[in-house]
Amino acid sequence: MVRVLRKVLGLGSATLGCACMSWTAYCDRNSTGLGELLVWGGGTGDCFGGGTTAVKLPRNVKDLPLVRDAALGCAVGAAIDASGSVYAISRHKDSDTMYAAEAEKLTTIKARATSVAVTPNDEVLVTTNRGYLMSISKDANGDSDDWGAATTLDGEHSRSTIVDVTCGTGHCVAISSIGEAFAWGKNECGQLGHGGKSDEAQGFPKRMRFPKHVEVEKASCGDQHTAIVDKSGKLWTCGSDEWCQAGHAEEPWLLADKNVVLPTIVEKLGKKKIHDVDCGGEHTVAVVEDGTVFTTGLGRWGQLGHHNFIHFASVHAVQGFDGTGKRATSASAGANHTQIISTDGRLYSCGANEYGQLGNASLKPSALPGKVKVGCRFLYEFVLFVANRSHPTAG
DSSP, rough: EEEEEEEEEOOOOOOOTTOOOOOOOOOOTTTTBBBBEEEEEEEETSSTTSSSOOOOOOOOOOOEEOEEEOOOOOOOEEEETTTOEEEEEEEETSSGGGGEEEEETTTTTSSOOOEEEOOOOEEEEEEEETOOOOEBBBBBSSSSBBOOOOOOOOOOTSSOOEEEEOOOOOOOEEEEETTEEEEEEEEESSSOOOSSSSEEEEEEEOOOOTTTTTOOOEEESSSSEEEEEETTSOEEEEETTTTSSSSSOGGGGGOSOOOHHHHHHHEGGOOOOOEEEOOHHHHHHHHEETTTTEEEEETTTTOOOOSOSSSSEEEEEEESSSSSSSEEEEEEEOSSEEEEETTTTTTTEEOTTTTTTOOOOOOOOOOOOOOOEETTTTOEEEEEEOOSSOOOOOO
């Protein structure tokens, strides 16, 4: 029996100096939108999955029920089950690898969660069924292993109904039910889309500056750039374009300022309607409505899927997903790898693999998207391919 992969999540990031980025993926089960969450990869220091042993194949998370959404940060992950309950995911304190990843139900949030993200400081952010944006973090006044009470975030979004939230390595974006986008966090390259840049972080969600007619559908945050898909299928980016990750420059070294401080349409995609987008550390992957996939940005580890390890490249189709072969339904990006799901439910990956984040039982990087079959204790067959942050997962 083949288990079809429904969605792959390349979420969360690492704090400055932390070398790992995490990946998760899960399968659809009986068309319910729920699936078993698995983790793989590795890292260094206090990173989620950090340790001396790379986990090269997906492993399940102890004490975690079927989930419908998940995210990974540096030392903490999070997931939402069918009832909207939130779970924190971490490596067991006595374990040296992700093989001992375990989940803890967070009872301090009383509302039903609808989406989840993890901030650069390992706070768990959730949107609720009532449209609130809430934060849960470790209790600073008590035991460091205890989670504090859930608090509602204040900001310019407070009068809006928030339906989604996402975070990168230094900033976050929340989206409202009417297509507004609110960003906060680091802004040294203009990645918040507020029209300027600053060495001081933005402490609360503030509205991103789009033309009045634009309604935001999806957002993703990289290290220092942001990608947005509007409801008409146009791709907008802002922030650093030093490695072409924002998709505007052909030769960024010629630019006096390599930063884009306002959301700007990626003209290189022409009239293509974008269905999905995700930001890696310094690259971006976009899935077009027709199933073709385009990448742009840093490519030295093969994360662009262009069949080379070129240092960086502007917007170009991924080999095998360029309209002549397979078609994609969604994609996700890690720090230095990319994951693509094909229309037949297979997961493909390319890019860096030093921690086993490609999930193919190897530690070698790949410049071409490749598929991986992973056996499972339920006698299902997991067919996967992975992206570039240091932990992928699939189920």
